[in-house]
Amino acid sequence: MEPVDRTAPAGETPEGAPEAVSTLTLRVNGTARTLTVDNRTTLLDALRDHLDLTGSKKGCDHGQCGACTVLLDGRRVNSCLLLAVVCAGASVTTVEGLSDGDRLHPVQEAFVARDALQCGYCTPGQICSAVALLHEAADGQPSYVTPPERSPDGPVSLTPEEIRERMSGNICRCGAYPNIVDAIEEAAR
Amino acid sequence: MKPFAYVRPERTEEAIDRFAAQPGARFLAGGTNLVDLMKLGVAGPPLLIDINGLPLDAVEETAAGGLHIGATARNSDVAAHPLVRVRYPALSQALLAGASPQLRNAATTGGNLLQRTRCPYFQDASKPCNKRAPGSGCPAREGVHRDLAVLGHSAHCVATHPSDMAVALAALDAEVRLRGPAGERTVPVAEFHRLPGDRPDRDTVIEDGELITGVTLPAPPSGARGAYRKARDRASYAFALASVAAVLTVEDGRIGHAALAFGGLAHKPWRAHAAEEVLRGAPATAETYRRAADAELAAAEPLRDNGFKVPLARNLAVSVLHDLASRTDTTG
Known part of the structure; x- marks a missing residue:
């Protein structure tokens, strides 16, 4: 990733009193x-x-x-x-x-293929979350359901239990959870 | 939300000076609790001092073989850190039991310690609450209190501290490092949070103007195993009804080192000294674990609707101790 410019925001007036x-x-x-x-x-x-x-x-x-x-x-x-x-x-x-021009991200493709939504309101958040989840698991980051005795090295395999725990921060009021888990399993393959 | 000014200092001294110069200022790290409380009208600082630019995010081994965790180290990074996972599994598990991946990516070590109670009356600025508005009363005592305290509460406040991380840190004998206008000091995590007494507005012993710079853990006892277990209303992403952090060594069927702390039961992470007394030197048996848990929980004073927490905490403690002992007996 290219370096980012961490320029401080213009939070000060000439008198030195911070602005809102x-x-x-x-x-x-x-x-x-x-x-x-x-x-x-x-x-x-x-x-x-x-x-x-x-x-x-x-x-x-x-x-x-x-x-x-x-x-x-x-x-x-x-x-x-x-x-x-x-x-x-x-x-x-x-x-x-996330998409590359008209080409959807694999997680987006999988959500479409597996019909992982009903009303769709939570879907952008679900998809962004799932994209990060794939990176975290590939990077070996544990979840609460990862066996603690597991070595800290190597990717975590994404069982349905792992996916459910790792997606717990995304609520779907339509209850599309089973297909969301299927879609993420598919994208992880 | 009330308007506020914002600064992002790059040096710790500057952050502390800024705080001293502006009454009511607040330090901002991950913001996962503070920004929410500002939206709710529970907090309204005139100045936010963003500490994310300070060099306080390292996780590194100490010369004494322990671990220092910087105040702005993210909960997710600490939980996944190889040294934390291997040497302090109770801490890794406690962090992973808390919140959601998104929140853990933002939430910090210092902010986790300083998060406020999730008591519904505290979070609702239209209701009385002695913690938010001292002297206004405590509707929770006779109201909705199923999630609230069974140990150490007072007539003024029955809130619980919501952190999982702090419970594990209490069992691990960790210390909080503080820096303020008067210099630096350290406070054991188990003594950092207060009981409510008649000052429930004060969650911790931190002084106005002090900044948490990090948390230091001693080297784990040789041969020790640790674990964190949490009971909640849904499988994930919920605050603890009760939780247990334990660190244990067992040799020849007898318990050596024993550290136990409860979460979700009190205004602070509850280090279970009475239970530890029973455990040390005793046979590693289910009978010992039950006696230990009962010795600690004898002091419980459940409210009308949260008596279930006492057997829940007892059963959690017994099962965690049993699992740890069966994995740690050096003769086994």
């Missing part, structure tokens, strides 16, 4: 975007309301449902609980940035 507004640059889906936001703006609201990227969804807005999941410097996070100003200089990948 900041200007920051984010690299969003590969493109540098500079915006001036009220410090209260979350990354989710910056993406949706300032950058017109409405793929990331606002479900609970309290970090409980996962609909807002995006990748921040490659790691999945709840964008509703991150202040945009804290992300200054970081790279953000949203669901809009």
Whole structure:
């Protein structure tokens, strides 16, 4: 990954008293975007309301449902609980940035093939989360259901139990869970 | 949310100076709890001091063979760290039992210790709560308290501390490193959180202006095994109804080192000293584990709707101790 510009946001007036507004640059889906936001703006609201990227969804807005999941410097996070100003200089990948032109990401393909959704509202978050999950498991990161005596080296094999635990931060109110697990198993192959 | 100013210092001294210069300021790390509380109107700092730019995210072995975990090390990184997984499995398991992968990628070691209770009255700014608004009362005592404390609560507050990580750290004899205007100090994790008493607004012994810079763990006892187990209302992604962290050594059928802590039962991670007294030197049998758990939980004072936590915690402790002992007996 290319180095990111961690330029501090413009948080100071000439008198030295901090302001309630900041200007920051984010690299969003590969493109540098500079915006001036009220410090209260979350990354989710910056993406949706300032950058017109409405793929990331606002479900609970309290970090409980996962609909807002995006990748921040490659790691999945709840964008509703991150202040945009804290992300200054970081790279953000949203669901809009996963495909290669018209070619869907393998996780997106698998969600379509396995009919892993009903209403679709949670789907962008589910897909971003699943993309990160595949990297985490390949990287050997454990979950609560990974046997603790397992060596810390080598990828974790993604059983349905592992997938369910690792996707627990993404709620689907339609209950499409069985097909979501199938889709992620397929994408992991 | 109330408007606030934001600064991102690069040096720890600068962060501490900034805090001292602005009454009501708050340090911001992962923000997974603080930003939520700001949305809920429970917190409204005039200034956020972002500490993510400070050099406090390392996880490294200490000269004494222990481990230092920086305050801004992410929960996910600590849980996956090879030294944590091999030497302090109870800590890795506790971290992985908490929250969701997304939250663990943002949440930090220091922030996890300082997270506030999830008592529904504390989180609802329209309700009385002695922790949020001292003197306003505690509706939880007679209200919704199924998730709340059975040990160490007071007439003023029946909240529980929600951390899993802190329970494991308490059993592992970890220390919190603090830095403030008056310098540095360390506090054992088991003494870092307070019981509510008549000051439930104070969760911990941290002084205004102090910053957690990290947590230090001693080397694990030779031959020790550790584990963390958590009971909750759903299979994953829920706070503990009760949880247990244990570290044990067994030799020739007798228990040597024994450290036990409960989560989900009190205003703080509950280091079970009475249970440990029973365990040390005793035969590694189910009878010992039951006596140990009962010795600790004799002090429980359940509320109307949370009496189930006492047998739940007892059974968790017995099963964790049994599993650990069957894996650690050096004669086996």
